[in-house]
Amino acid sequence: MKKGLLFSCLLVAVTSVQAAPISIPYQGFYQRLKQVNTGNYPLIEIAFSVPNKSQCLVKGGTISTENESFPLTITKDQRVFLPYDARLKSDRALVNLDIEGSAENCSIAMQVRAKNTKQSYSQKEMLELQAEMDTMLSDMQGFPMRYFSQNIAGINFEFEPGSKTLVRIDGKEQVVTDKLRLSREQIDKLSVIEFNIKPLVVSPWTNG
Incomplete structure (x- = not known):
C-alpha cells in the first residue's frame, strides 16, 4: 500500500489523452463524507487527492450543478477539498477537475488521516487515534x-x-x-x- 492507508480508484472512465476537464458525480464523495460527518470521529477525517502529479497535473477545479458553479480549493499536493452538502447531492452536482497531461493516468485517491498533526x-493520544481509525474503516466495509x-x-x-x-x-x-x-x-x-x-x-x- 502506498503512503500507509491510501485507497485509489478510478471514479470516472476516461479514454481521451488530451488535456481536458474531468467530471465526477459528487454523490460518491458525499456518501463517504457522510460516513465521517455522521459518525463520532473528532480526531480523523477523509482526504481526497489526485496522485501521480507528474502525469496528471490539476490546474483547477469547480463543483457545479445545473444552475451554479463554485471553485474548489486544491493544494499544491493536489488535495481536493470538497464540501459536505446534501443539497449538492440532491442537485446532482459534478466535481470538475481541469487537468494537464494524459487523462488516463488520473484517478482520485482517498486517505483516512488525523485532522491535525x-x-x-x-x-x-495515539491509542485514541488508532481506535477511531479502526472504527471508521470497519464502518466503511461495503x-x-x-x-x-x-x-x-x-x-x-x-x-x-x-x-x-x-x-x-x-x-x-x-x-x-x-x-x-x-x-x-x-x-x-x-x-x-x-x-x-x-x-x-x-x-x-x-x-x-
Whole structure:
C-alpha cells in the first residue's frame, strides 16, 4: 500500500489523452463524507487527492450543478477539498477537475488521516487515534473500495519527502527519512513520542 492507508480508484472512465476537464458525480464523495460527518470521529477525517502529479497535473477545479458553479480549493499536493452538502447531492452536482497531461493516468485517491498533526503524542493520544481509525474503516466495509476487515497494524507518521526528522521515543533518539511506522505493539509499550517538526500526515498503517 502506498503512503500507509491510501485507497485509489478510478471514479470516472476516461479514454481521451488530451488535456481536458474531468467530471465526477459528487454523490460518491458525499456518501463517504457522510460516513465521517455522521459518525463520532473528532480526531480523523477523509482526504481526497489526485496522485501521480507528474502525469496528471490539476490546474483547477469547480463543483457545479445545473444552475451554479463554485471553485474548489486544491493544494499544491493536489488535495481536493470538497464540501459536505446534501443539497449538492440532491442537485446532482459534478466535481470538475481541469487537468494537464494524459487523462488516463488520473484517478482520485482517498486517505483516512488525523485532522491535525502535533510535534508530540502521548500513548493515550495515539491509542485514541488508532481506535477511531479502526472504527471508521470497519464502518466503511461495503463501499466499492479496497478496505480491510481486520484492525490496522499501527500508525504512519509522514514527513516532507527527502527530509530527515529527529524522533525521540521515551528519550531515545533516532533519525527517520520520509516516514515512521509504529506497530500496535510498539504503541502499547511507549509513553511519549516527540518530533523536531510536525508530521505532514498521520494515517493508518495496514498490512494489506
